Amino acid sequence: MTSNKKLLAWVEEWVALCQPASVYWVDGSAEENQRLMDEMVASGMATKLNEEKQPGSYAFNSDPSDVARVENRTYICTENEGDAGPTNNWMAPSEMKAILREKYRGCMKGRTMYVIPFSMGPLGSNIAKIGIEITDSAYVVVNMRIMTRMGKAVLDILGEGDFIPCVHSVGSPLAEGQQDSKWPCAPIEEKYISHFPETAEIWSFGSGYGGNALLGKKCLALRIASYMAKQEGWMAEHMLIMGITNPKGVKKYIAAAFPSACGKTNLAMLIPTIPGWKVETVGDDIAWMKFGADGQLYAINPEAGFFGVAPFTSMATNPNAMISTKANTVFTNVGITPDGDIWWEGIGHDCPEGTITWKNKVYDPASGEPVAHPNARFSAPAMQCPAIDADWENPAGVPISAFLFGGRRPSTVPLVYQSLNWNHGVFMGSVVGSEVTAAAIGLKAGVRRDPFAMLPFCGYHMGDYFQHWINIGKNAPDATKLPKIFNVNWFRKSDSGKWLWPGFGENMRVLEWIFNACDNAVETIETPIGKVPNKKDINLAGIEEVAADMDELLAVEKSKWLDECALIEEHYANFGERIPAELVAEFEALKARLA
Numbered sequence: 235m236t237s238n239k240k241l242l243a244w245v246e247e248w249v250a251l252c253q254p255a256s257v258y259w260v261d262g263s264a265e266e267n268q269r270l271m272d273e274m275v276a277s278g279m280a281t282k283l284n285e286e287k288q289p290g291s292y293a294f295n296s297d298p299s300d301v302a303r304v305e306n307r308t309y310i311c312t313e314n315e316g317d318a319g320p321t322n323n324w325m326a327p328s329e330m331k332a333i334l335r336e337k338y339r340g341c342m343k344g345r346t347m348y349v350i351p352f353s354m355g356p357l358g359s360n361i362a363k364i365g366i367e368i369t370d371s372a373y374v375v376v377n378m379r380i381m382t383r384m385g386k387a388v389l390d391i392l393g394e395g396d397f398i399p400c401v402h403s404v405g406s407p408l409a410e411g412q413q414d415s416k417w418p419c420a421p422i423e424e425k426y427i428s429h430f431p432e433t434a435e436i437w438s439f440g441s442g443y444g445g446n447a448l449l450g451k452k453c454l455a456l457r458i459a460s461y462m463a464k465q466e467g468w469m470a471e472h473m474l475i476m477g478i479t480n481p482k483g484v485k486k487y488i489a490a491a492f493p494s495a496c497g498k499t500n501l502a503m504l505i506p507t508i509p510g511w512k513v514e515t516v517g518d519d520i521a522w523m524k525f526g527a528d529g530q531l532y533a534i535n536p537e538a539g540f541f542g543v544a545p546f547t548s549m550a551t552n553p554n555a556m557i558s559t560k561a562n563t564v565f566t567n568v569g570i571t572p573d574g575d576i577w578w579e580g581i582g583h584d585c586p587e588g589t590i591t592w593k594n595k596v597y598d599p600a601s602g603e604p605v606a607h608p609n610a611r612f613s614a615p616a617m618q619c620p621a622i623d624a625d626w627e628n629p630a631g632v633p634i635s636a637f638l639f640g641g642r643r644p645s646t647v648p649l650v651y652q653s654l655n656w657n658h659g660v661f662m663g664s665v666v667g668s669e670v671t672a673a674a675i676g677l678k679a680g681v682r683r684d685p686f687a688m689l690p691f692c693g694y695h696m697g698d699y700f701q702h703w704i705n706i707g708k709n710a711p712d713a714t715k716l717p718k719i720f721n722v723n724w725f726r727k728s729d730s731g732k733w734l735w736p737g738f739g740e741n742m743r744v745l746e747w748i749f750n751a752c753d754n755a756v757e758t759i760e761t762p763i764g765k766v767p768n769k770k771d772i773n774l775a776g777i778e779e780v781a782a783d784m785d786e787l788l789a790v791e792k793s794k795w796l797d798e799c800a801l802i803e804e805h806y807a808n809f810g811e812r813i814p815a816e817l818v819a820e821f822e823a824l825k826a827r828l829a
C-alpha cells in the first residue's frame with residue numbers, strides 16, 4: 235500500500251517487538267469496516283443494534299476498569315523535567331521507552347496489528363497533520379474511521395512524507411488457544427499514555443477507551459499539537475467551534491473551551507430558542523487556529539466525528555446530537571434494550587424492562603446502579619449532524635470573533651462576563667475552575683483549576699502555555715481583529731441545589747448578548763472581575779420565570795471573589811517563575827479592584 239521507507243521500517247520494527255499474529259493495513263473502506271464489525275459481533279465484543287432503529291450502529295461495553303481517560307497514567311516525556319511542568323506527570327524519554335519496550339515485547343501475540351493511516355484536518359490541507367496509529371484493537375479501527383479521515387487515501391497523500399508515529403496496544407496478549415475477553419486491557423497501574431513532544435511520538439499501552447486509545451484526538455491533536463503550536467506560533471485548543479447567524483443574516487464564529495463533560499458538544503449543536511437566530515456546528519472538541527493573511531484568527535476542526543457524552547443527551551436537550559447518532563454510530567457503555575435499541579439516563583423516556591446495562595447485567599431499578607456509565611459515549615460522523623456548517627471542512631478554517639471560557643461553577647462565577655482586554659481574557663482562561671466530571675478516572679470531587687480546559691491536554695509547561703497565549707495577543711497582526719474574550723457559567727445553582735439557568739437551547743440568550751458585545755452594540759457594566767450585562771439586555775421572552783433569578787445569576791459577590799483570589803493564589807504558586815509577568819499584573823489588578 236505504500237513505499238514510504240520510514241513508514242515501512244517503523245512498522246517492521248514494531249512488528250518485531252509486539253509479535254502480532256498478523257499485520258493488516260487499514261484501507262478505510264465500508265467493506266472493511268463491515269468485516270471488522272461482523273468479526274467483533276461474532277466474538278461477542280460488539281452488539282449489532284436494531285437495523286431499523288439504529289442502522290449500521292454497534293454497541294460495546296468496556297471492562298469496568300477501563301471507562302475513561304486515566305490522568306494519573308498520562309505522561310509528558312521531555313528531556314528536562316521542568317519542561318513538562320507541574321501539571322503533567324513526567325518521565326525521561328529514555329526511561330519511559332525502556333519501560334514500555336518491555337511492556338510492548340510480545341504484547342500483540344495472538345492478535346492482529348492494524349496499521350491505521352489518518353489525517354487530523356481535511357485531507358491534503360496544509361494545516362492537516364498525518365499520523366499512523368498501530369493498534370491491536372479492532373474497536374480502535376472502527377472508531378478512528380468515524381473520528382478521523384483514515385485509510386488508503388491518507389497514504390496516497392503521505393507519499394514519501396513524514397508522519398506522527400502513534401503506537402497503541404491494549405496490553406493483553408493471547409496465549410495459544412486462549413479465549414479472548416470482551417474488552418481486553420491491562421490493569422490500571424500497567425497503563426501508560428505517554429507522549430514525546432520533542433520528537434512528536436505517542437506510545438499508549440494498556441487501555442482501549444476513548445482518549446487513551448484513539449490517538450488522533452487528545453494525544454495528537456492536543457498534547458503533541460499544542461507543543462508544535464507553541465514552537466510554530468499557532469494554537470491547538472480544547473474548544474468547540476460554532477457559527478452563529480443573527481436575524482439580519484450576519485454570521486460570526488466563536489470558539490469555546492470548557493473542561494471535559496462541561497457542555498462543548500451541547501453548545502456546538504445548540505438549537506436557538508429565540509426566533510430568527512441560527513447556529514451551525516464546525517466542531518465539538520478541538521480547534522486548531524492560525525492567523526490568516528487578513529490578520530484574522532482562523533480555526534479548523536481537526537476531527538471528523540463526535541465522541542460525545544451520552545447520558546443526559548436527549549431530543550429535549552440536544553436533538554442535533556441525537557440525530558447525528560441515528561446511524562453508523564458506535565456506542566460505548568450505554569444500555570441495550572430488548573429490541574436492540576440504546577438507552578441511557580436522561581434519554582427522555584423510561585428504561586424498558588429487560589434492558590442490559592453497561593455492566594452486562596439485566597437492569598434492576600432497585601440496585602441503584604446506572605444503566606449507562608456516566609462517561610458512556612457515542613462516536614458519530616460529523617457530517618451526520620443536521621446543523622453541520624457549510625465550511626466545516628474548509629481547509630482555510632473559519633474566522634473566530636470570540637473565545638468563551640467556562641466550567642461547572644455552582645457559585646461565584648456569573649452567567650456571563652467579558653474581559654477588559656486580551657491579557658485580562660488570558661488571565662480569565664488561566665484560572666478556569668470546574669467541578670470534576672466522569673470524563674477521567676480517579677479524580678477527587680469538587681472544584682479544580684482547569685486552565686483553558688487544557689489541564690489534562692497541554693503537552694508542555696502550563697506556565698509557558700500561558701505565555702504563549704499572551705504572545706498570541708502581543709504578536710497578532712492586527713490587535714483590533716483579535717477574538718473578544720468571555721466567560722460563561724451555565725451551572726450556577728440555588729441554595730437548594732437547583733440549576734438557576736435553564737441551559738441548553740436557552741444558552742442562545744447569552745450567545746445573543748455575546749454576539750452583540752463583539753460589535754460593541756450592547757451596554758456593559760464594569761465590575762471588579764470584568765464586564766457583565768445589564769440584565770435588561772438578556773432576552774428572556776418565553777422564559778420570564780427566569781427573571782426572578784437574574785440578579786443572582788449575574789451577581790459578582792465580593793466576598794466570594796476574595797475567596798476565589800485565595801484559590802487563584804494557590805493555583806498560580808504551582809507555576810513559580812514561569813507564570814507570565816502579564817498575568818501576575820492582571821491578578822494584582824483584580825485584587826486591587828476588589829479591595
Ligand code: GTP
Nearest residue numbers: 494495496497498499500543545546673724737738
Ligand atoms: P467532552 O466530550 O468530555 O470534552 O465534553 P463536552 O464539553 O463536549 O460536554 P457535553 O456537551 O457532552 O456535556 C456534558 C454533560 O453536560 C451532558 O450530560 C450535558 O447534558 C450537560 N450539559 C451540557 N450543557 C448544559 C447546560 O447548558 N446546562 C446543564 N445543566 N447541563 C448541560
Ligand code: SPV
Nearest residue numbers: 303444445451452494673
Ligand atoms: C474529554 O475527556 O475531554 C473527551 C473524551 O473529549 S476523551 O476522548 O476520552 O478524552
Ligand code: MN
Nearest residue numbers: 472494495519
Ligand atoms: Mn474533550
